[in-house]
Amino acid sequence: MNKRVALTGNEAVAQAMKQINPDVVAAYPITPQTEIVQFFSSFVANGQVDTEFVTVESEHSAMSATVGAAAAGARAMTATSANGLALMWEVLYIAASNRLPIVMPVVNRALSAPINIHCDHSDSMGARDSGWIQLYSENAQEAYDNMIQAVKIAENPKVLLPVMVTMDGFIISHALENLEIIDDESVKNFIGTYKPDHYLLNAENPITMGPLDLYDFYFEHKRQQAEAMKNAKDVILEVAGEFKKLTGREYGFFEAYKLDDAEIAVIILNSAAGTAKDVVDELRAQGKKAGLLKLRVFRPFPYEEIAAAVKNVKALAVMDRAETFSNFGGPVFAPVRSALFDMKNDIKVVNYIYGLGGRDVVPEDVARVYADLEKIKETGKYDNLITYLGVRE
Amino acid sequence: MSNVVEIRWHGRGGQGAKTAALLLAESASQVGKFIQGFPEYGPERMGAPVTAYNRISDKPIRIHCNIANPNVVVVLDPTLIGSTTDVAKGVPEDGIFIINTNKSPEEMRKKLGIKTGKVYTVDANQISLETIGRVIPNTPLMGALIRVTGIIPYEAFVEDTKKQLEKKFRSKPEVIEGNLKAIERAYQEVKGE
C-alpha cells in the first residue's frame, strides 16, 4: 500500500495535491513554490485530476478565488511562498473568519527587503495570528503526510479552519529525498468527501457570506473561531491516530527526541531539526543528556504539552528561523517562554535566531547552542537571552 | 553519519549538474539506499558555475545542510578548475575527483594543485557527442562515478536509468539508447592514476 519513492519536497506536495484531487486550485507561481504550481498544471493538462485550475494574476487573487471556491462548496487549495503569502495577508484572515477549510502549502522563504529567495520562516510566522492552523514539516515525507492530514483536520465540523502546511524552501522543496507515499485509493478514503453545511451553490438554501458584522455580533464570531482553534488540538491528534493506522507513521503536536531525561534541549522547527538530531546523537554518545523538541503544530500552540515535555530540562534553547523585531527574540521563543511561566522549576530559556535568508545551518552551529546550554546548566546563568547564530559580528 | 557518501557536482548552468545529482539519487534510492539530491540555488543562469550535491547512505539521512567535505567531487566542466570556483575545497585526503576532460589524471592533478586524493578523468564530452550526438556530459559522468565509487551496482544503475529515461523520452528511443551507451563507455573508459 505504501510505496517508497524519491521525490523533492515540491514533488511530494504536488503528489499529495493530486491524490487529494481538489475541486479548485487557484495559484500563482513564486520561487520556491513555483514547481508545485507547474507539477499541478501538468496533472490538470493530462486529465489526472478533476480540478479546475485558476491561473490567477496574483497571490491576492489566488487566495480570493480560493475563498470564493471554498465558499461555493468546493474543496479548494492554493500554494505560495514569502511575498506571495504577504500579498495574501488580508484574505488569509477572511478565509479563516469565514471558516473555510482551505489547505495551503507554504514553501518557507524569507520576506523582502532586500529580496532573497532562500529559506527562513518569516513568511508563515508572520501569518501566525491570521487564524490558520499551521503544520511544520521537517522533510518531504512530513510535508506530504501533513498535506493529507490537513484536509481532514480542516474539514472536521468541530474545526472548519484553513490549514497551512509549511516546508523549508529549497532545502526541502528542491531536494530529492526518500519517502513513502500512500496509494490513491487509501488517500481518497482517508480524506473522504467534503460536504459543507452551508455553501453558495445551493439553490435551495442560498446564504450570505461575509456580511458587515458590527459590535453586536463580531466578537461572538471571533470567540467561535478561538474555540475552533482549541478544538483543533483534539482533532489534530485524532487525525494523526487514524493516519498512523494507515501508514504506521506517527504524528503529534511535536516530536520529542531523546527528551525524557534530557537536561539540555533545543526547540526547533522544520529541516534544521534533522541536522540537530544528528548533533543530539553525537552528544549522547559523549554522555551528555541532550534532547530536542521538534515543533510540528504551531497554531494551535500546544503550550501545556510543551511545558510538560520539557519540565525536567535545566536549560532550553528556542531556535527561531525568523525575527519579530520586538527586541524579545523570535516568534517561537516568546510563547514557549510564556508556556513555562507557571512551572515550579528553574528552567533557563534562551533564544537563538538562525538561518535567516537561507544562511546554512551546519551541525557545528547546533553543537555550539548545546555547548552554551551546557554552560547555562552548570552556572545557572546565561550571557545572552537572544543570540544570533551564524551571523558575522 | 560516517557511512554517508557525500558527492559534490560542479558544472555550469545548462550542463546538467542538478539533473545528474537527482538521477543518481533516484537510482540509489531504487536499490534501497537512503538519498538526498539537491542543487545549491542562486540567481544563476545559463553558463554560470553551479553546484549540486548528493548524500547516499544505508541509514535514513536527517541532516539538512550543504556539503562542506565531500568524499567525491565530479567536475562537469574542466574550465572551472583554476577559475573562481575552488573545486577542491574541503575535500578530505582520501577524496575522489572525477573530471570530464580528454587530459590525463596526472595533468589534472597538477592543474588542481593537490597532493592528496585520487584523480580520475573521462572524456565525457567526446563520449556523449559520439553516443548521444550532443555534448551532454552528465550521463557519462554518472557511469564513471559508479565505476570509481561502486556506490550502486552497475547493472541496477543501468536498469533504473533506462526506466527513468523511458519516462522522459518515450518518443525518442535513440536518446535512451545513446545515453545508456554513454554510461557504458564512460564506465569502461574512466582512467585513474
Next chain:
Amino acid sequence: MANLKELSKKEEILTGGHRLCAGCGHGIATRMILNAVDDPVVVGCATGCLEVATTIYPYTAWRCSFIHNAFENAAATISGVEAAYRSLKKQGKLKENFKFIAFGGDGGTYDIGFQSLSGAMERGHNMVYVCLDNGAYMNTGIQRSSATPRGADTTTSPAGTVIPGKQQFRKDLAAIMADHHIPYVAQASPNNWKDLYNKAKKAFEVDGPAFINVMAPCPRGWRYNTPDIADIMRLAYETRYWPLFEVENGRWKLNYKPKKYVPVEEWLKLQGRFRHLFNPENRHIIDEIQAEVDRRWDMLLERCGEKKE
C-alpha cells in the same frame, strides 16, 4: 422584448429592508440588472455601499447566494465561485445551472480592484462584472477615484482656493475592458432602463466574461435634489458625458445618439459638486471638460463607425 408588465412578475432578488440611502442609484441599477437573470445566481460584491448596506448582520437583502470577500477582489472571488461551479458540474456533483455576477463601485473596480478584474476577464470566466459608477469612494465619505469627473469637489480633491476640485479627467474603463477583447462590454444608464435591461440580458447570456459600466448617481456625493435622479442620469448621456454604447465580440455600437447638442454644463449645474466651477475664475475648467467630452465623443463615433457630426 420583455415589457415592464412581464418583468414585474419576476421575483425580486434584492429585497427591501436594505439600508442604502433613500434614492440611491445603486438600488435602482442593481434591481434592473438582476431582473434580467432567470437562473439561480450567485452575487459577489466588493466592499462598498452596496455590500455594506445590503448585508448588515444578521440581515441580508439578498434572496440569492451572496459573497463579500474584500474591497479589491470581487472579480477574483466570483471567478473562484465560477471555477467551483464548473468543477462540480463537470464531476456531476451539481444539477442546477447558475449565473455569476460581481458588483463593485468605481473604487473597487477602476482603482483597487482593477487588477483582479483584468485578470478575471482575461481568464475568461463565465461571469458578469458590473461597475456601479458613482464617481467617487462614497462608502468612506466621498473621496476622489479615477472615475471622478474633472473639477468635482470631493473630500480628497476639495474645491480649494488654489486647486479647484479634481484635476484629472475620468479613466475610460469601459474602453479598457473592451480592449480585453471579452465577448461583451457595455456602458449603460438606468435611466434608459430598456437599454440597461437588454445589456444585462446579453451579459448573462454570452459565453464568457461580460462587463457593464453603469452610472449609479449618489445624491449625497453629487449633491442634487434626490427625486431628480432620472434627470441627472438623462442629462449625463444627452450631454454625451456618459455615452451609451456596447462592444459585442469586438464590434463597437453606439446605442443612443442625442438629437441635439447639449453642453455638458447643463449636467454639471444640477450638481453641488460642480458648483464652484461656475465662479468666473473657474469657467475655463468647464470649457476644458467640454473639450474633453467632445474629443471622447468623436473618438467613440469613430470606434462605432458613426459619422462625425
Next chain:
Amino acid sequence: MTFNRNFGQGDKVKAAEAITPDKGWKDLPIGGIIPAAGNAESYETGDWRTFRPVCISEKCVHCLMCWRFCPDSAIIPEDGKFKQFDYHHCKGCGICVNVCPTKAIYFVSEDEISKADSEEKEKI
C-alpha cells in the same frame, strides 16, 4: 412568460430566529454566515421617511415606471399592475413621484399624515 426563480426558503425562519442579540457565541451560526436569504425584508426602513408617496389610482396607467425606478423594492406590483406601496420599506426618496408620467403619485408629509391619523382617531 412568467418565471419564478423559486429560491428555496430552507431553514430561513429557523435561521432568522437563531440570530438574535441575546444569543451567546455557542448558539450563533459560525463564520458570520447568514443562512436566511432575504431576511432583510423584515427590517423596517419605512421609518426613515419624512414624506410619503401616495397614488391617485384614477390617474395611474400602470406603466410601472415607479416599480422600475424604486431603489427599495417598495412598489408592490400584482399581475403586471401597480398594486400598492410597501410603506414598511419605502424610504420616501420621491423618485417615483418624479418618474411618474401621469403625475399619479404625490408626496405628503408624514407629519400631516400622523396629524390626520390622530384626528381620525379622535373622531372615533
